[in-house]
Amino acid sequence: MTYNHHKDHSAAAAEFLVNKERVQWHDDALWFVRSKRDKAAFALPEWEGLRTQASAIKDHTLSCLDEYLQQFEQNAARNGIHIHWALDAQEHNDIVYSILARHGARKIVKSKSMLTEECHLNDHLEQKGIEVVDTDLGERIVQLNDEPPSHIVLPAIHIKKEEVGAIFHKHLGTEAGASDPQYLTNAAREHLRQKFLTADIAITGVNFAVAETGSIVVCTNEGNADLGVHLAKVHIACMGIEKIIPRTEHLGVFLRLLARSATGQAITTYSSHFQRPAAGSEMHVVIVDNGRTTQLGREAFRNSLKCIRCGACLNTCPVYRRSGGHSYHNAVAGPIGAILAPNLDMKKNADLPFASTLCGSCTDVCPVKIDIHDQLYQWRQVLVQEGYVATGKKAGMKVMAAILSSPGRFSMAGKLARKMLKWFPRLAMNGKLNPWGRQRELPEVPAESFREWYKREHGK
Amino acid sequence: MRVALFVPCYVDQFYPKVAIATLKLLQRLGLEVEFPAGQTCCGQPMANGGFEHYTAGCNSNFIKSFSGYDHIVCPSGSCVLHLKDHLHDEKQEAEADRIRSRVYELCEFLTDIVDLQSLDVSFPHKVALHQGCHGQRGLQLSASSERVVPFFSKPLRLLQMVHGLELAPLDRPDECCGFGGTFCVSEEAVSSAMGLSRIADYQQHEATVLTGTDMSCLMHQEGLIRRKQLPIKVMHIAEILSGS
Ligand code: SF4
Numbered sequence: 001m002t003y004n005h006h007k008d009h010s011a012a013a014a015e016f017l018v019n020k021e022r023v024q025w026h027d028d029a030l031w032f033v034r035s036k037r038d039k040a041a042f043a044l045p046e047w048e049g050l051r052t053q054a055s056a057i058k059d060h061t062l063s064c065l066d067e068y069l070q071q072f073e074q075n076a077a078r079n080g081i082h083i084h085w086a087l088d089a090q091e092h093n094d095i096v097y098s099i100l101a102r103h104g105a106r107k108i109v110k111s112k113s114m115l116t117e118e119c120h121l122n123d124h125l126e127q128k129g130i131e132v133v134d135t136d137l138g139e140r141i142v143q144l145n146d147e148p149p150s151h152i153v154l155p156a157i158h159i160k161k162e163e164v165g166a167i168f169h170k171h172l173g174t175e176a177g178a179s180d181p182q183y184l185t186n187a188a189r190e191h192l193r194q195k196f197l198t199a200d201i202a203i204t205g206v207n208f209a210v211a212e213t214g215s216i217v218v219c220t221n222e223g224n225a226d227l228g229v230h231l232a233k234v235h236i237a238c239m240g241i242e243k244i245i246p247r248t249e250h251l252g253v254f255l256r257l258l259a260r261s262a263t264g265q266a267i268t269t270y271s272s273h274f275q276r277p278a279a280g281s282e283m284h285v286v287i288v289d290n291g292r293t294t295q296l297g298r299e300a301f302r303n304s305l306k307c308i309r310c311g312a313c314l315n316t317c318p319v320y321r322r323s324g325g326h327s328y329h330n331a332v333a334g335p336i337g338a339i340l341a342p343n344l345d346m347k348k349n350a351d352l353p354f355a356s357t358l359c360g361s362c363t364d365v366c367p368v369k370i371d372i373h374d375q376l377y378q379w380r381q382v383l384v385q386e387g388y389v390a391t392g393k394k395a396g397m398k399v400m401a402a403i404l405s406s407p408g409r410f411s412m413a414g415k416l417a418r419k420m421l422k423w424f425p426r427l428a429m430n431g432k433l434n435p436w437g438r439q440r441e442l443p444e445v446p447a448e449s450f451r452e453w454y455k456r457e458h459g460k
Numbered sequence: 461m462r463v464a465l466f467v468p469c470y471v472d473q474f475y476p477k478v479a480i481a482t483l484k485l486l487q488r489l490g491l492e493v494e495f496p497a498g499q500t501c502c503g504q505p506m507a508n509g510g511f512e513h514y515t516a517g518c519n520s521n522f523i524k525s526f527s528g529y530d531h532i533v534c535p536s537g538s539c540v541l542h543l544k545d546h547l548h549d550e551k552q553e554a555e556a557d558r559i560r561s562r563v564y565e566l567c568e569f570l571t572d573i574v575d576l577q578s579l580d581v582s583f584p585h586k587v588a589l590h591q592g593c594h595g596q597r598g599l600q601l602s603a604s605s606e607r608v609v610p611f612f613s614k615p616l617r618l619l620q621m622v623h624g625l626e627l628a629p630l631d632r633p634d635e636c637c638g639f640g641g642t643f644c645v646s647e648e649a650v651s652s653a654m655g656l657s658r659i660a661d662y663q664q665h666e667a668t669v670l671t672g673t674d675m676s677c678l679m680h681q682e683g684l685i686r687r688k689q690l691p692i693k694v695m696h697i698a699e700i701l702s703g704s
Contacts, residue, residue, distance in 0.1 A: 014649035023653065031632070038605065047608035316606065318636045322653045355647060357640025357654075358508065359593035364606035380510030389510060397511045404469060404501035405517025414473040435648035439656075440683025443474045450467050450476035454483075454495050 008351040013323030026158060027321040033154070034315040036264025037365070044260075053253050055369035058306035061244055062296065068211040068244045069287065075214025076285060079276040086288045089119035095286050096121060096203070096236055097128060103234055105130070105200035109192075111218065111225035112136040113205025114152050114309055115238050115288060117331040121203075132203075133195045135224040137188055144171045150325025152332055153262050153311035158324050192224070202228035206239035206285070207308070208254060212247050215275035216285065219258060219268040226272050234282045237274065241292050242305040254308060257367035261310035295343045300378040304339045306368040313362035313372055319355055328352060335362035339375040342383065350388035353379035411451065418445050463493045464526055466534040466563070468675070469501035475675050477704070478696040482535040482566060485702035489574060493533075496525040504542035508641045512546065519549050519556070527555055531573060532563040535698050537595020537673045540565040544599070565595055566698055567673055571614040576621070581703035584624030588667035589615060589697075590658065590681065591634045592674035601673065605634050615673050615697055622700060628667035632658075639680040655684045662692060669693045671700055 007015070017023055041047045061068055073083045086092035092115075100108065108125065110116065110132055122132045122143070134143045138155040142148065145167050149155030156164070161179045168174040174187045204225045208217040216237050218225045229235045245254065251271075259265040277283035295301055314320045314334030325333035330341040330349060338356065341349035353376045362372040383389060403413045436442065448456075463486065467479040486493045502522065503515035522543070526532050534540050543563050549556045570576045591613070595601040602613030619625055638644065638654025645651075659681060662670055670685070670692050672678050682694040 010647045010649070013647065017649045017653055027657070041606075041608055044608070318638065318654050319647070319650050322650050322657075354510075354643070355650075357593065357636050357638060357643050357651075359636035359640070360597035361593070361604070361606060361634075361636065364597060364604045377508065380508070381512050384510035385513070393509070394511075397506050397509060397514055401506050401511070401514035401517060404503070404505070405521050407498045407500055407521070410469065410500040414469075418473060435645040436683070438648055439652040439687060440680065441686040442683065443679055446474065446476050448476065450472045450479040451495075451497065453476050453480065455497075458495075 007327075007329070009323065009327050009329075009355040010351065012327035012329070013319075013355070016324040016327055017322060022158075022160070023322055025160070026324060029157060030315045030321045033263060034312070034365075037261055037312055037315065038264075040260035040264040040266065044256075050253055050257055051367055051369050054257055054308075054367055055306065057245060057250050057253065058368050059303065061246055062242070062302065062305055065241060065244065065296065068246055069241060071211040072209055072214055072244055073287075075212065077214070079214050080283070081214065081276065082282070082284045084284060084286045086286055086290070088290045089288075092119045092238065092286055092288045092290065093121050093124040096238070097125060097130075099234065099236055099284055100125070100130060100201060103200060105234070107195070107199050108132045108201050108203055109135050109195055109199040109224075109228040109232065110203040111205065111220060111228055112139055112155070113203065113238055114331060115205060115240050116203065117149060118290065119238075119288070121238075133192070133199070135192050135195065135228055136220070136222060137185065140188060140192065141167060144168075148326070148331065150333060151311060151314055152309050152334075153314075158326070196227050196231050199228065199232050201234040201236060202232040203236045203238065204229065206237050206243050207258070208245050208251060209239055209243045209285070210246075210248050210251070211244055213275060215248075215273055217251060217255075218272045218274065219255070219270065220272070221263075221265075221269045223270045226270060229272075229274065230278075233280070234284070235274065235277065236284045236286065238286045238288065240288050240290070242307070258308055258310050261312040261365070261367040291344050295340070298343070300382075301339060301343065301375055303370055304336065304343075304372075304375060306370055307336055307340075308368055309336075310367055312365045312367065316361045316365045317356075318359065318361070319357065323355070328355070335372045335376070336370070339372060339379060342379050346383060346386060346388055350383045353377075353383060411449070414449055418449070461491065461531065462529045463491050464529040464532045465493050465495045466499060466502075466526065466532050466539070467495070468534065468536045468539045470679070471535065471675050474679070475696070478535055478675055478698055481696065481698040481702040481704045482533070484704065485566075485698055486533065488702065489570075489576070491574075494529075499525040502539040502542050503546070504539060505641060507542065507546055515546070516549070519547055520551070522547060523549055523552055523555050523559060526559055526563075530562065531569065532559065533566055533569045534563065535566045535673070535696060536675065537565040537568075537592045537599050537601060538676060540568075541594040541598035565599055565601060565673060567595075567601055567614045567618055568599060570618060570701075576618065579618070579621040579701060581701065582623035582625075583700050583703070585669045586626045586628050586665075586667050587619065587669045587671055587700070588628040588630060588662040588665065589619060590637060590670060590672035590677055591615070592672055592677045593634070593636050595673045596634055602634070618701055619671070619697070625700070628662060628665040630661050630665060632661055635661075637677045637681055639677045641676075644680055651680070652684060655681050659684060659690065659692070663690065667692065669695055669700075671695050671697050673697055
């Protein structure tokens with residue numbers, strides 16, 4: 001379930017793009033989701049106002065996150081919930097395992113949680129001999145296929161239904177060659193039902209943690225979080241520190257934005273509120289930092305923590321749609337992943353902020369108004385200054401800066417470049433080392449530059 | 461009114477006809493336009509590559525070249541956005557500030573300053589408009605399709621003034637073409653795929669001419685079009701508006 005770390009985004013994307021038919025279909029499928037989002041958003045005249053409110057609530061919350069976290073802890077504890085604090089992924093995994101170990105649990109059902117993906121919880125637990133079953137349909141498909149999700153909301157968006165048929169045939173014994181979604185969904189439901197009924201403990205993610213009530217809200221379309229929690233004796237909910245919102249009434253803003261942005265639905269089918277454990281059962285909330293306080297301390301990148309993981313920036317991103325989620329080699333892919341990942345590991349993720357044209361569609365679609373493309377630009381500056389780009393690029397940039405800052409040098413270099421292109425156009429085009437020319441012609445070279453023309457015309 | 465023409469470096473070298481069209485268009489509207497000879501580049505190629513700290517030379521040269529003008533007009537939304545966002549100079553920040561507020565993309569200038577209401581040119585072709593992202597989303601040349609705001613588009617409005625011009629409706633009217641500066645080579649595969657899907661959209665709607673506010677986006681798409689020898693002519697919006 002790990003990524004191929006040897007490939008950077010560009011190389012992995014090029015590989016994804018080899019199968020043109022798949023790319024077309026991946027792009028169309030995600031564009032369809034984006035279009036549904038547009039319809040839902042444009043049906044609310046107050047949409048932009050909601051975004052402003054959501055952004056303001058999150059900004060405020062982040063500005064006094066410590067207080068709200070403590071308030072949440074106190075209220076949750078009063079409700080009988082056990083609260084745990086984890087500094088990083090390792091601590092998070094250890095805490096979860098210790099709860100499982102205390103109950104002697106062997107079988108776990110888990111509803112969708114990007115945080116547990118980020119922490120690689122499944123690997124950790126499986127190594128200890130515990131069976132973890134992802135119960136979200138898309139998550140289960142990628143889990144059976146032994147790969148990570150490629151999208152934060154649509155984990156199996158890169159897999160076609162025929163391939164799902166093959167995966168289910170292999171693991172669940174469905175008919176060979178089956179690709180009817182209804183048939184496959186029923187098979188998955190049957191399979192998961194057994195897992196739900198025999199699970200010892202249910203793990204869920206958290207969409208919102210309400211400070212004033214000490215309760216959590218989990219949004220799903222399949223109801224798998226509820227089913228898991230209600231059938232198991234113990235519920236463990238894992239959340240990043242940024243999931244806090246101050247008050248219940250704020251859900252009126254976020255729940256309206258979340259599903260519309262994610263899939264174009266007015267609201268997720270299930271918005272499940274968990275406030276206290278049922279009689280005779282236990283409820284735990286693990287609150288995880290894992291680099292978030294570092295991000296909170298980086299002023300230019302702080303507001304990436306406003307993210308509600310709706311996935312809209314992935315759906316709208318023309319690069320994501322054509323490169324696939326795995327090319328981002330990070331639990332969270334797409335534009336938001338590209339500004340979160342360097343915070344976790346600059347060296348490993350230095351390629352991601354460059355995997356963008358800075359078109360800004362992500363920023364305009366984001367329901368909590370994160371300035372995603374500006375942060376991509378800022379990350380580029382940081383990564384260069386911290387020495388995470390190739391030295392060749394640095395030298396080239398220096399030469400370019402020298403040429404472009406002097407009119408004399410610029411005119412000369414321009415003349416030279418035009419001559420070279422004229423003399424060697426085919427050479428430049430066909431060279432394997434010239435990526436421009438792989439699928440594109442170079443511009444036709446004019447006899448003179450504008451400044452030469454101007455001088456001639458105006459006699460200066 | 462002293463108007464200066466800023467010609468992006470690559471337009472100067474590879475697309476002089478676009479700069480000439482811009483100049484003639486402005487002159488035809490009765491404006492006195494100067495081309496400050498010392499100009500070079502806005503610095504964006506370095507900055508978007510993560511080397512904003514190498515742009516000090518470009519910045520001071522830009523300020524030296526364009527001080528004292530009432531308006532600076534440029535046929536590129538991308539370069540203008542870069543200047544508006546990043547033109548700074550410790551030694552002359554007041555002047556940098558002044559320039560940042562006086563630099564305009566061509567369509568923006570024709571709409572907001574000149575208040576152009578009609579044009580006496582004709583162009584009887586079916587035209588697809590590519591909205592360059594930096595101009596559209598950054599400079600707000602037109603409403604982006606993600607935002608719930610009333611529709612407007614400065615370039616589209618100008619094209620509608622051209623006699624005989626038919627606009628091709630597009631399935632994705634403001635999707636990025638994939639140029640993205642160094643992105644077009646560092647992510648060649650994605651960049652080309654993005655460009656090709658824009659072109660498929662134009663073809664689907666039988667456009668015979670592709671136009672836009674940024675020659676960089678157009679250069680990339682023209683490269684793809686010419687390689688595939690498709691029957692689409694690529695022209696900067698200034699060429700259409702000036703009747704050249
Ligand atoms: S960054 Fe914004 S658009 Fe992207 S997933 Fe987060 S909330 Fe959604």
